[in-house]
Amino acid sequence: MSAETTSQPTRREFLKTGAAIGAGLTLAVHLPGCAPGPDKVVTTPFLPNAWVRISTDNSVTLVVDRSEMGQGVHTALPMLLAEELDVPWSMVRTESAPAGAEYNNAIFPIQGTGGSTSVAAAWKPLREAGARARAMLIAAAAQQWGVDPSECTTEEGRVVNGRRRLRYGEIAELAATMPVPETVTLKDAANWKYIGTPMPRLDLEAKVRGAAGFGVDVQVPGMLIGAVARAPVFGGKPKSWDEPAALQVPGVRQVVQLSSGIAVLADGYWAAHKGVAALNVVWDNGTAGGYSTAAMRAQMPGLASRPGIQAKKEGTGALVRGDRTVEAVYEAPYLAHACMEPMNATAHVEADRCTVWAPTQYQSGAAFGGGVLDYAMKITGLDASAIMVHTTYLGGGFGRRFMQDFVIEALEASKAAGVPVKVMWSREDDIQHDFYRPPTYGTFAASLGGDGMPSGLKVRVVCPSLNEAMFGAPSDALDESSVEGIANIPYNIPNIMVDAVHPPWPVPLGFWRSVGSSQNGFLVECFMDELALAAGKDPFEYRRALLQQKPRHLGVLELAAEKAGWGSALPEGRARGIAVVESFSSYVAEVAEVSLNPDGTVKVHRVVAAVDCGTVVNPDIVRAQVESAIVFGLTAALHGEITIEGGRVVQSNFHDYPMLRMHEMPVVEVHLVPSREAPTGIGEPGTPPIAPAVANAVFALTGQRIRHLPLGAVTI
Numbered sequence: 001m002s003a004e005t006t007s008q009p010t011r012r013e014f015l016k017t018g019a020a021i022g023a024g025l026t027l028a029v030h031l032p033g034c035a036p037g038p039d040k041v042v043t044t045p046f047l048p049n050a051w052v053r054i055s056t057d058n059s060v061t062l063v064v065d066r067s068e069m070g071q072g073v074h075t076a077l078p079m080l081l082a083e084e085l086d087v088p089w090s091m092v093r094t095e096s097a098p099a100g101a102e103y104n105n106a107i108f109p110i111q112g113t114g115g116s117t118s119v120a121a122a123w124k125p126l127r128e129a130g131a132r133a134r135a136m137l138i139a140a141a142a143q144q145w146g147v148d149p150s151e152c153t154t155e156e157g158r159v160v161n162g163r164r165r166l167r168y169g170e171i172a173e174l175a176a177t178m179p180v181p182e183t184v185t186l187k188d189a190a191n192w193k194y195i196g197t198p199m200p201r202l203d204l205e206a207k208v209r210g211a212a213g214f215g216v217d218v219q220v221p222g223m224l225i226g227a228v229a230r231a232p233v234f235g236g237k238p239k240s241w242d243e244p245a246a247l248q249v250p251g252v253r254q255v256v257q258l259s260s261g262i263a264v265l266a267d268g269y270w271a272a273h274k275g276v277a278a279l280n281v282v283w284d285n286g287t288a289g290g291y292s293t294a295a296m297r298a299q300m301p302g303l304a305s306r307p308g309i310q311a312k313k314e315g316t317g318a319l320v321r322g323d324r325t326v327e328a329v330y331e332a333p334y335l336a337h338a339c340m341e342p343m344n345a346t347a348h349v350e351a352d353r354c355t356v357w358a359p360t361q362y363q364s365g366a367a368f369g370g371g372v373l374d375y376a377m378k379i380t381g382l383d384a385s386a387i388m389v390h391t392t393y394l395g396g397g398f399g400r401r402f403m404q405d406f407v408i409e410a411l412e413a414s415k416a417a418g419v420p421v422k423v424m425w426s427r428e429d430d431i432q433h434d435f436y437r438p439p440t441y442g443t444f445a446a447s448l449g450g451d452g453m454p455s456g457l458k459v460r461v462v463c464p465s466l467n468e469a470m471f472g473a474p475s476d477a478l479d480e481s482s483v484e485g486i487a488n489i490p491y492n493i494p495n496i497m498v499d500a501v502h503p504p505w506p507v508p509l510g511f512w513r514s515v516g517s518s519q520n521g522f523l524v525e526c527f528m529d530e531l532a533l534a535a536g537k538d539p540f541e542y543r544r545a546l547l548q549q550k551p552r553h554l555g556v557l558e559l560a561a562e563k564a565g566w567g568s569a570l571p572e573g574r575a576r577g578i579a580v581v582e583s584f585s586s587y588v589a590e591v592a593e594v595s596l597n598p599d600g601t602v603k604v605h606r607v608v609a610a611v612d613c614g615t616v617v618n619p620d621i622v623r624a625q626v627e628s629a630i631v632f633g634l635t636a637a638l639h640g641e642i643t644i645e646g647g648r649v650v651q652s653n654f655h656d657y658p659m660l661r662m663h664e665m666p667v668v669e670v671h672l673v674p675s676r677e678a679p680t681g682i683g684e685p686g687t688p689p690i691a692p693a694v695a696n697a698v699f700a701l702t703g704q705r706i707r708h709l710p711l712g713a714v715t716i
Helices: 011-018 073-085 118-145 168-175 204-209 243-247 269-279 293-304 372-380 405-417 427-432 466-471 515-535 539-546 551-564 619-639 690-702
Strands: 005-007 025-030 052-054 059-064 092-095 153-155 158-161 164-167 183-185 224-230 237-240 252-257 261-266 282-284 309-314 324-332 344-349 354-358 362-364 387-391 421-424 440-448 454-462 495-501 575-583 586-596 602-612 667-672
Touching: 052 118, 052 168, 059 073, 059 168, 073 092, 073 118, 118 153, 118 158, 118 164, 118 168, 118 183, 158 168, 164 168, 224 269, 224 405, 243 252, 243 269, 252 269, 252 405, 261 269, 261 405, 261 421, 293 324, 293 440, 293 454, 324 515, 344 372, 344 405, 354 372, 354 405, 362 372, 362 387, 372 387, 372 405, 405 421, 440 515, 454 515, 515 539, 515 575, 515 619, 515 690, 539 551, 539 575, 551 575, 551 586, 551 602, 551 667, 575 690, 586 690, 602 619, 602 690, 619 667, 619 690
Parallel strands: 224 421, 354 387, 454 495, 602 667
Antiparallel strands: 005 183, 025 059, 025 092, 052 059, 153 158, 158 164, 224 261, 237 282, 252 261, 309 495, 324 440, 344 354, 344 421, 440 454, 575 586, 586 602
């Protein structure tokens, strides 16, 4: 990779645009041995851009911008800054930064963590920030020594000229007077010290020791704990409740009405929970009581018979007359997020200020409905300058913590009570009051030419609109997430038509890990196996032939097949399936090796994944993310289904919405394709291929085609 040069805006312009990436965490690197002395005041004079802060005690604060929910941004993003700034990794520590528009994500105009954008958005700006700060430090040292900057370099947080050394803190004040360089040269890949290296995670020790601060760990003097009675039916409202009965529960202090229901505030969670039970709320269930999974599924075939909103058309958009036709219908259900840490938030609303502690993916910005800061301003009436948002660690996010319902409850409760309030959700609250992944019903039809290759493809998707449910988008507008993984199908098919129908069902919807690709990868990749069967061809070779114009898809497909031993003999009673999906500009192929348990349920023994996500910043983090995504997707494929009866969610906890158990966990191998392309997403792309890979393996083993998730038991 050649060195990169960039043009430099004015200092004001750079600070403004640079801040568009930084938020979510602050990285501090303390370089000992150059403290200013006990009588000297420590200052932070060197703030060259939105990310770098260097103090006279030689501490270096590198500001980066994402919420840490297990995906490793507290390590990957600091690596980008430390690489170009040239500071020692062993001294790195992190803390969260406040909310504000100056910290917006460069890819979408909010301060938020989602869409697998963290490294992709930060890749160039953070490296440039480190390089510009380093250049200014070199300029300061060169001036102090009376030499040309070209005669100086840096190492381990020092500027070096021959045998002379100056620690960054020693020249921080002088560096602050240096002009921001018009151009900077980023390190050549051959000289990278951190990027591409499995650096230790900075948050690991605190999490292992139990010292890491998650939302549930927040403690504020005078704080009450809140539990909330919410309508069991979507859209329901409370008609009456027994406040005196709740107040008789020992430890209960207040009962307040919120926009989402009735909150009981107490000295501890158990008292609040018992107080909610004592409320005996009578609900007005509204109009949603007639909705059920059975009723909605019964509507799907009729909806699929209507023309939809066009999402893609290539060639004629029609099947080729005279060619053989293959048809299939696939379904995927509603899914909950089931984060290991249930929803919670703490707020302290005072007359002139407000403080929020939240495990959130979305700190500020109105583009997607409003973040924590935006709702705090709306509820309190305070200006943004009077509001402080502390982002804690997140015990899982998966898109769920992009929503603000749990934060709104804490803000409303604290405002009403006049004291700090931490609202805590139970697991039942979490499962039954989620924003669910929408269900999908997909009709597929393909024409096959004489060589067995597809000459045409028609797909109609019936899927409620996320954009309409979450943001009030027009009901007749295409929700592109509903056709992710279908409208961008990579296979060489000359005639394609994809459209979508968005039924207006009243179930709350939200982003779910890998969004539309999570279900559509299953639909497309299982149908491709059906086409391979109809053509009498091997599923891997069939895909391979259709991906000759897609080198990155082809690369991961071939690598996964090679590493899995595709085509080699397996023990009796086992079979393999394969799938390849692009999502968030990354390419993942997976091969699953399965058998059946005595009760007919599916046992996954081994998963081999090949990944092309561009330049890999931290290989360990990438592998961990793909492993995590496979576990997440396999859980959904084997067990995941939210069902609705009488307008309410049936499932309530892990006994009827189970997670993957330890004995169900397969061996997972992750192989990374070497690349010098810019980094792309990795938090989500490992999820879409696992369900179709497993389903295709089940067919190879049993001859039974899986067209509806979850897989359940298979009868032979």
